[in-house]
Amino acid sequence: MAKIILLDEMTINQIAAGEVVERPVSVVKELVENSLDAGAGRIITDLEEGGLSSVTVADDGCGMNEEDLLLAFERHATSKISVVSDLSRIGTLGFRGEAIPSIAAVSRMSFTTRVAQAINGARAEAAGGSLLTVVPVGCPPGSTVVVKDLFFNTPVRKKTMKSPSMEGSLCGEIITRLALTRPEVSFELRNNGRRVFYSNGSGRLLDALISVYGAEQAREMILVDAAAGGMVLKGFTSKPALSRSSRSHITTIINGRYVQCAAIRGAVEEAYRTILPRGRSPVAVLEMTLAPELIDVNVHPAKLEVRLLEEKEAAELVIRTLKEALRVRTAIPSLKISQTLSGSRKDKRNFMTAPVLKTDDENKQQEFNLVKKEETDLSLDEETISRASGFEPFAAGFDGIAEAEEKIDYAGRQNKMPVLNVLAWLKPTYILAGGEDGLYLIDQHAAHERILYEECLARKIENPVQCLLLPVTLELDYREMAILSERIIWFNEAGFLIEHFGGNTFLLRGVPPHFPEGQAREFLLDMLDYFRERGPGAARAEFFNHLASAIACRNAVKAGERLSQSSMEALLDRLAGTENPFTCPHGRPTMICLSFEDLEKRFKRS
Template sequence: MPKIKILDESTACRIAAGEVVERPVSVVKELVENSLDAGADRITVTLVGGGADAITVVDNGCGISQEDTPLAFHRHATSKINDAADLGHIETLGFRGEALPSIAAVADLQIKTRTPQDNAGYLMRVHGGTITEFGPTGCPVGTSIAITDLFFNTPARRKHMKTKSTEGGLIADLIYKLSLIRPGVRFAMEQRGREVFRSPGTGKLLDAIAAVYGVEEAGMMVPVTAVEGDITVVGYVGKPELNRSTRQQITVSVNGRLVRSSTVNQALEEAYKGLISIGRYPLAVLQLQLPPALIDVNVHPAKTEIKIENEEQLAQLISTTVRRSLRQTNLIPAVGSNLINKPSLPATAEPFKLSFDTADNKKTTVPHNVAYDSLLPQAQPECVMEILKYIEHEKDELPEPNDAEPAGDPVNMESQATVGAAVKAVVGHLNETVTTEAQPDYRGAEFPRLQVVAQLLNMYIIAESEGSVYLIDQHAAHERVLFEKYYEQLQNNTPQVQYLLVPLSVNLRAHEKELLWEYRSEIEALGFVLDDFGRDSLLLRGIPGDSSPGKSERLIEDMLETIVEQGKPGGLGVKFALSALLACKAAIKAGEKLAIQAMQSLVEQLAAANEPFTCPHGRPTLVSISRRELSVMFKRA
């Protein structure tokens, strides 16, 4: 008896549904794309429970005839292609004939549809792949599909969905992006009995951008247009000041299809190189038109990843065009409360509330007007001058300080090696003991007892201990200290708040406000004080003690993106990610000059940390150069 057997239709649909229908947003994507293929210019999406409880999509497209409606629920039944030859020039969003049978296999689905030629509509209900009801019904021209009881027969998938607010946020983000790539279609989204979003449907992309991001942001967008052979690129990109912490707000379409493209992302990042900080990404909406024969959309079940024949040419065109458009635009930021940065403190001031008092470290008080050189060991004047002369002579070979650190990128070992080489060449002249001052009693037994000597390139702290020289990344070190502080606040609900003299009104989209409210306990534990201030607004009364008031709105935007990526409230992943985000934003940046006392205090706080050797993103906080390594370098070994 043969062991291999052909699976029945119901089982095959359940398997296909696992690839096509991952979560509620997958259902909405497939249904809305069907509506667009049907020529609809008005599409309404209604959600209950963020799409986890119910989804309804209504359009005014061409509808489906009574004869075709049952066929639409058979696998690989489609009106969009006829044979394999058509796969080489696909011009519709759907073509596999998998969406409707896959959705119906894992949910309760009801469809009402009518064509312009019919006087009556047709109703069909399918539960778990089985037709349970069908017949004529009254309805307008177009199609209405209602989904309930999603994943009723796949409980494992339902269990691992994120919260209803998070799932609803993913659907909202999809509708926003579809509004941007199809500005001629009027999209509407309803939730909890009210309309939370509507695009104008005027056909003008800038109108759609204003509906999604706001009028102020739309005014900061730069038009982009380019034609090269058969390739056309049109759209808008944001001025450098209009940036985000992730690539989530880069919206790209190819021939009207919403896609994710690493090629386009890299081209945009190349165009913005030197214009925005490392770890920040532009806001952009790009619509690409290519001959269908040059692209392959039959790559991924969700059809969001495609293959392009001439990717290098496309990347070069995008990068060149965007860069040229930015160069022709006045990029001087307008002065506003959201653009005010934290002022740089003088080198002798105490930055970022670093405490200089330690329990077992008795220091001599140094007046603020004492010269910087006088804070260094007086027994080594030639050594100090040699360090300063060497750095001045070699400064062109050393990496330039950057005002922002990457949020999660791997450490650049080449840059560290360069800085290390500069220091190795001069610190060999330091004596074993640079001070007779009492050494602090650090909590961590394995962390070296460090005495700060100087600051290098306003990026690194030079310290000495027991015959070794240490280079400490001031940003990574402070980031570790603040991360553990914020994480402890989240665990124990012990916020440190600085209240604003003038509360700040923060305007959000409906799903963003719901997300913040759902994660309110975590956000308040970090030090934010928020009050409801109307339909889609919140009143910000307090912020974390180490944060800058001028960056509060951007920080909230970044927190929302972090929450969407992480998942359920109360989870360790969310707490870790939020703590790391706030620590990165509030930490001392490369390029900030620090006083000796401030650097010593930072080193002591780092030593007291639970995990002092790396920042929350895994980059090292310090590196060491031993006496033996220095001796070998100077050929003393």
């Protein structure tokens, strides 16, 4: 009996559908790209339950006649290519002819279409890969495709789908990417009848950029325009003042196609390598145009990845162009005077004062002073450190002036941190301390991070909020809106007071106590990027740990900030009170020890 058999048509269609249709966003991508290939000037995408119940894509493109509509449900039937040689010069987004039959194989589909010259249009109904009916209908020019009950005949795949908000956010992300690739086309996205994204189709990339990221972030973008070796690079890239914690905001467009190209993304990161801090990525929308024969788009079932034949030359063009753009004066961030909160009232007559929220314990108003940080003074005592970080003094009841000769007792600590005697401060960030077993070097930033991290976790159950004098405006894309809506309870529990202002705009009116001033917008966007990367698997405890770690890192005393004797002693005293004084929240050591035995060996005394 033969071991190799021919698969039946149903199985073949299911396999093809598995390659092309992974989730609702796959349906949206394929149908919208078909609309773009049809020359549409306006595309409306309507989702129900994030696309799990239905996906509708309507356009004003060229449409099809009844004969072409019937052929569109056949596998590998396409109007984009005709011979093998066409694969080397593809100028359309689709070309395989798999989208319609693959989607129809795992859903109930209705396809209505009409060419402008025809009096009537036609509507085809299909379910589970079988074409049921084709009837003439009256309809406007263009095409409307309705996909319902996705994966109704593949229950295993249907069970792997995420929440409606998460699936809808993925659909919103691909729509915004496509809007950036085709600024001349008007895109509209609706979810459960509510419009969540719109681009006007003006033809200007800047307008599309504003639709996706908002006007405020668009102001921080630099125009890019260069050409070399037959390649043209255009678009926008962010100034150093605008960065994100995720690479997902680097949009690469090659010959009008949104793609994920590791070579181009790596080139963008290389251009910013010495400009942005480690772990930060720019916001960039880069469109590269090159000869069709220099790009292979037939390397991924969903056509999301491409292969460049002149990859090195393309990367060099990106690096050179971005570095030149970042050298100009417009890339230099504006200087902002650092202002901090002060708990002291004695000098309030010298500064502008403003009211703060009422506390939970007492219904009274407090005042705070906006004071200018003296950046020229590198000598910081414990009170200065506390003000700069937004936290209370290190020790409870600490009066700000500790006696230098006062001995700190670490005995009886459960974590068995050794008794240390502060000796000196070593530039740029180390505290030298003597212990019974040798010389200790303590990283002041890592130690302070550990202290603030555990304090943040201890305060989370109190659910405190510190209102801002002026609310922070957040303009989010659709996926960020969906993520924020899904996790809004967690943000509220953490102390963020967030209000929907309409459309894709939110107002941040409150932050947790001791939150670093002027970093609210960046921090919140980073948290949304974190959820984007982690997906729905992010746990609540993981969220609070990440939040506490990030706040602690931003507030901790920085390298290069010289500490006084009393400040160093207070820091070590507070560190000894933590559950784990030996590592920072990121796992780096807070201290290392050079034992007396090692010293004796170095000095040849043993």
